[in-house]
Amino acid sequence: MTALTQLSQAIHDAPRWHQAEQFQDGSEIRIEPQHDQALGAVVYGLDARKAQSGETIYRLKQALAEHLILIFKQQTLDDLQYLAFASYFGSIFRPGADIPVLASQDETGTPPDVVPVSNAVGKGDYTGHGELAAHADHQWTPLPSFGSLLYAIELPQDGGQTSWFNTIRAYEALDDATKQHLDQLQLITYNPFVRAKSNKGTNGYGSTPLYRFKDQPIVGHAYPHPLVRTHPESGRKGLWLNERSEVELVNYDDQAGSELIASLREHLLKPEFRYEHQWQQGDVVFWDNQVTLHSRRPFPAEQRRLLKRISLAGGRPF
Numbered sequence: 074m075t076a077l078t079q080l081s082q083a084i085h086d087a088p089r090w091h092q093a094e095q096f097q098d099g100s101e102i103r104i105e106p107q108h109d110q111a112l113g114a115v116v117y118g119l120d121a122r123k124a125q126s127g128e129t130i131y132r133l134k135q136a137l138a139e140h141l142i143l144i145f146k147q148q149t150l151d152d153l154q155y156l157a158f159a160s161y162f163g164s165i166f167r168p169g170a171d172i173p174v175l176a177s178q179d180e181t182g183t184p185p186d187v188v189p190v191s192n193a194v195g196k197g198d199y200t201g202h203g204e205l206a207a208h209a210d211h212q213w214t215p216l217p218s219f220g221s222l223l224y225a226i227e228l229p230q231d232g233g234q235t236s237w238f239n240t241i242r243a244y245e246a247l248d249d250a251t252k253q254h255l256d257q258l259q260l261i262t263y264n265p266f267v268r269a270k271s272n273k274g275t276n277g278y279g280s281t282p283l284y285r286f287k288d289q290p291i292v293g294h295a296y297p298h299p300l301v302r303t304h305p306e307s308g309r310k311g312l313w314l315n316e317r318s319e320v321e322l323v324n325y326d327d328q329a330g331s332e333l334i335a336s337l338r339e340h341l342l343k344p345e346f347r348y349e350h351q352w353q354q355g356d357v358v359f360w361d362n363q364v365t366l367h368s369r370r371p372f373p374a375e376q377r378r379l380l381k382r383i384s385l386a387g388g389r390p391f
């Protein structure tokens with residue numbers, strides 16, 4: 074027999090229902106919305122190593138669609154347990170080898186199912202210790218992931234907080250004329266990992282323009298998506314634009330387009346749309362990439378930080 078993939082192994086090894094002590098009692102789970110924040114609910118009493126009932130998973134999916142991020146406290150997971158839990162919510166995000174993303178491997182062109190997000194694991198140091206501008210994971214791909222999870226294993230003493238932004242609230246705060254105008258627009262978000270590859274030596278976003286004017290070269294392929302996307306479960310609309318990628322509005326005047334995008338970016342990042350998470354070891358945060366952005370504060374290079382990320386596959390934005 075051939076060896077199993079990590080994902081098949083995870084589900085093969087998952088707890089079986091006859092072992093009562095490994096089956097989560099759903100009545101132990103509390104989901105507490107963060108009413109004083111722009112988004113988020115905290116989930117207490119759930120052990121993600123255990124088998125979960127259908128009611129529990131459905132409850133969590135509904136809570137995610139409503140609160141946009143779920144914060145699970147006090148988890149202790151190995152990679153297989155983490156994959157088995159994440160898979161209740163969808164397929165693992167596996168882009169084609171033609172689409173470079175964070176942690177794409179030279180040998181396969183694709184990322185591992187569990188991505189170390191760390192300054193502390195040698196070869197797997199994909200994000201360093203600097204600030205990360207607000208983004209949705211894999212926004213620049215033809216089929217962006219619908220959600221991601223981060224699991225906190227080692228944390229620095231200082232900095233490294235992650236913030237999430239509620240892009241539904243940001244859209245709803247616009248006036249009606251602006252909403253109607255934006256509803257008609259498509260946006261191309263160019264893949265920063267293509268630029269990084271073609272620009273060896275320069276790091277990340279440093280030299281990336283914020284908007285492509287038509288006389289500038291196109292770096293990579295273009296996948297236009299709606300600037301305002303509709304959440305597939307709740308039907309609510311959110312802005313689908315990040316803080317710092319090179320973008321371009323389809324069939325739009327260069328100067329007007331770059332000014333519109335700059336003003337929307339400023340709007341999106343307002344504090345009233347933001348929740349900043351102070352990580353505790355054992356936290357798993359599960360967020361909806363379709364209607365949130367996330368950013369990270371820098372932290373000192375000499376302090377270790379290790380989180381692990383799993384991203385789930387999504388459909389074509391509409």
Ligand code: OGA
Pocket residue numbers: 190200205210221223233234235367368369380382
């Ligand atoms: C990511 C990411 C933020 C962080 O892994 O997609 O944006 O806080 N991480 O490390």
Ligand code: MN
Pocket residue numbers: 208209210367
């Ligand atoms: Mn991210």
